[in-house]
Amino acid sequence: MPPAPDVATALATVTAALRDGEDRPGQRAMADAVAHAIDSGRHLVVGAGTGTGKSLAYLVPAVLSGRTVVVATATKALQDQLATKDLPLVAGALGAAHPFRFAVLKGRSNYLCRQRATEMGGAADEPTLAGVALAGDTVDLGRFGTQVRRLMAWAATTDSGDRAELEFEPHPRAWGALSVSARECPGAFRCPSGTVCFAEKARQRAAEADVVVVNTHLYATHVASDGAVLPDHAVVVLDEAHAVEDVMTEALGVEVTGGRLRALAQGARALVAGDGATVADGVAQAADRLEAELGPLVGRRVLAGGDGALGEALALARGRVEALVAALRRAEAAGAGDGEQDPGGAGDVGARRGRALLALGHLLEELRELAALDDDHVAWVESGGPGGRTPALRAAPIEVGPVLAQRLWPGVTAVLTSATIPPRLEERLGLPAERTDRVAVGSPFPFEECALLYCAAHLPDPRRPEARLALHAELASLVRAAGGRTLALFTSWRGMQEAATALRAELAFPILAQGDMPKARLLEAFSSEHAACLFATMSFWQGVDVPGPTLSLVALDRLPFPRPDDPLLQARRERAGEGAFRVVDLPRAATLLAQGAGRLIRTSTDRGVVAVLDSRLATAGYRRDLLAGLPPMRRTVDHDEVVAFLEALARHQGD
Numbered sequence: 001m002p003p004a005p006d007v008a009t010a011l012a013t014v015t016a017a018l019r020d021g022e023d024r025p026g027q028r029a030m031a032d033a034v035a036h037a038i039d040s041g042r043h044l045v046v047g048a049g050t051g052t053g054k055s056l057a058y059l060v061p062a063v064l065s066g067r068t069v070v071v072a073t074a075t076k077a078l079q080d081q082l083a084t085k086d087l088p089l090v091a092g093a094l095g096a097a098h099p100f101r102f103a104v105l106k107g108r109s110n111y112l113c114r115q116r117a118t119e120m121g122g123a124a125d126e127p128t129l130a131g132v133a134l135a136g137d138t139v140d141l142g143r144f145g146t147q148v149r150r151l152m153a154w155a156a157t158t159d160s161g162d163r164a165e166l167e168f169e170p171h172p173r174a175w176g177a178l179s180v181s182a183r184e185c186p187g188a189f190r191c192p193s194g195t196v197c198f199a200e201k202a203r204q205r206a207a208e209a210d211v212v213v214v215n216t217h218l219y220a221t222h223v224a225s226d227g228a229v230l231p232d233h234a235v236v237v238l239d240e241a242h243a244v245e246d247v248m249t250e251a252l253g254v255e256v257t258g259g260r261l262r263a264l265a266q267g268a269r270a271l272v273a274g275d276g277a278t279v280a281d282g283v284a285q286a287a288d289r290l291e292a293e294l295g296p297l298v299g300r301r302v303l304a305g306g307d308g309a310l311g312e313a314l315a316l317a318r319g320r321v322e323a324l325v326a327a328l329r330r331a332e333a334a335g336a337g338d339g340e341q342d343p344g345g346a347g348d349v350g351a352r353r354g355r356a357l358l359a360l361g362h363l364l365e366e367l368r369e370l371a372a373l374d375d376d377h378v379a380w381v382e383s384g385g386p387g388g389r390t391p392a393l394r395a396a397p398i399e400v401g402p403v404l405a406q407r408l409w410p411g412v413t414a415v416l417t418s419a420t421i422p423p424r425l426e427e428r429l430g431l432p433a434e435r436t437d438r439v440a441v442g443s444p445f446p447f448e449e450c451a452l453l454y455c456a457a458h459l460p461d462p463r464r465p466e467a468r469l470a471l472h473a474e475l476a477s478l479v480r481a482a483g484g485r486t487l488a489l490f491t492s493w494r495g496m497q498e499a500a501t502a503l504r505a506e507l508a509f510p511i512l513a514q515g516d517m518p519k520a521r522l523l524e525a526f527s528s529e530h531a532a533c534l535f536a537t538m539s540f541w542q543g544v545d546v547p548g549p550t551l552s553l554v555a556l557d558r559l560p561f562p563r564p565d566d567p568l569l570q571a572r573r574e575r576a577g578e579g580a581f582r583v584v585d586l587p588r589a590a591t592l593l594a595q596g597a598g599r600l601i602r603t604s605t606d607r608g609v610v611a612v613l614d615s616r617l618a619t620a621g622y623r624r625d626l627l628a629g630l631p632p633m634r635r636t637v638d639h640d641e642v643v644a645f646l647e648a649l650a651r652h653q654g655d
Helices: 007-016 025-040 054-065 076-097 114-120 126-131 141-155 172-177 198-207 216-224 241-251 258-269 276-297 309-333 349-371 401-407 467-482 493-506 519-528 567-597 623-627 639-652
Strands: 043-048 069-073 102-104 211-215 235-239 254-257 377-383 391-397 413-418 436-441 451-455 486-489 511-513 533-536 553-556 608-612 634-636
Touching (some): 114 349, 216 241, 241 413, 254 349, 276 391, 309 349, 377 567, 451 639, 467 486, 493 511, 493 533, 511 519, 519 533, 608 639
Parallel strands (some): 043 436, 451 608, 486 533
């Protein structure tokens, strides 16, 4: 193979293949920094403004390095872009001079399980379908059976088994009947279908690849498992780095619910001999006891391993699960094997028993962790469903930095990048200061010319009773001036619903609201109707990309400070002491505000207004911290000026 071209030459070759082919100095600067980081083994944090082209800026030096690289990203949209656009572009442009292999790897539950399909049987008749229903649930066996049979027919023709390739969206119950989680899967060597397993084939492709694309949650699971999930790699690129702390916190924590106990008990009941059914019933009873204790504690921090009623319920659950594990092992030792007759008619008892033992083992480990929590962890109860019917006990490390400093950073070279780098990110993630560099490359977009940042300074403080009606009136005025074309982002579901109801009664423009239809369909409907408005909550503040004249106004109802009663953040505030607001709350608000504002300008030809309908951005002493993270837009507090700007823009766009 000829020597690899230098990064600048290779990047120019790749970008020349793009339709626009425009020169982006920030992209070149970022690519140089990434190449230096990989060569020197130093970690790199890169703030890359919107339009930089950061994916190519890290992919090209990563490919040229000759090292195995994992790219982790927080959104499916960016994963798809990397796998279907960016990596094929790099491969095609570099050609035979520098060939490389890439693969996409997802969590195990994203792939259909051939063993479960075998156990379900070709007919998938009603007794078999009823046997996989969860206790206490009402099952529409007709609809369930139809979807299961469609999935089994698809399993016979698909090469990947990847759920994303389905032409329909299966009900979670139907997909769950034919998939397994990492907690249940015994692995290829211990599974009768291991040689034809879709997930194992995906893992094999990843093991042979030079670049592996995953989501950040899977990478966090890899870290939590001490490196047992992904292939060995020298470099990790954590795109959308602003989300890493929260994702790692979730993965390094535990969650236990009564429903999980009950489902495992039901699944194991037919797999135990003698009095084993009674033992399984005991686990279900412990689930009832646990739910009874958790219900009144929703929203509160707890001492999970304490001596109170919750501690007793957890100890009971732990003892009952241990007894069920022992009963399953006795049944296994008594000669129940792969050829054993299954009284439930669901196929291979040995494989099912192995999955049950694994799942119960993971649950038992988490119950023990909850009993032994130290002062570096916090436990709390949250509602796992509508009306608090399925409360969940969760625990997580208060700070993930020390864990990552021990488990992750010594073994890889990391590149963390985002359009929005949160303040103190390196410290919060435990990156070693002596081995970490930070650079910022600006956006190529002329924000001063194409965007206006408007703060409605005349509005009452959003915490005052009269603020709601004033906000609706202000938003209606701006939407009229923009001719629709509005993405209105809210910090609460209630606030969104109230505004949507009020403005639907007042405006003629179509107003779409989160919850009307699935997110992808909402965005498609919004993009296809230039006069439409889309009202949404926190999940739309990030990762939404609607370029062009469809979007001229991004309105934010209030500054996105985190809830004061969030148990995890409460614990972090206590650790931070008097500086808690600036250490915990302000950085999170600044990051999310910048993410929300970043929905407006997505291409060099976009124009519009970011309107913050919270007067505190103009009056509060901390406003400079928030403004510092926003693009360099021209600013105003003049309502008439912003209305005139939007009206002129609407006329220019053809209204």
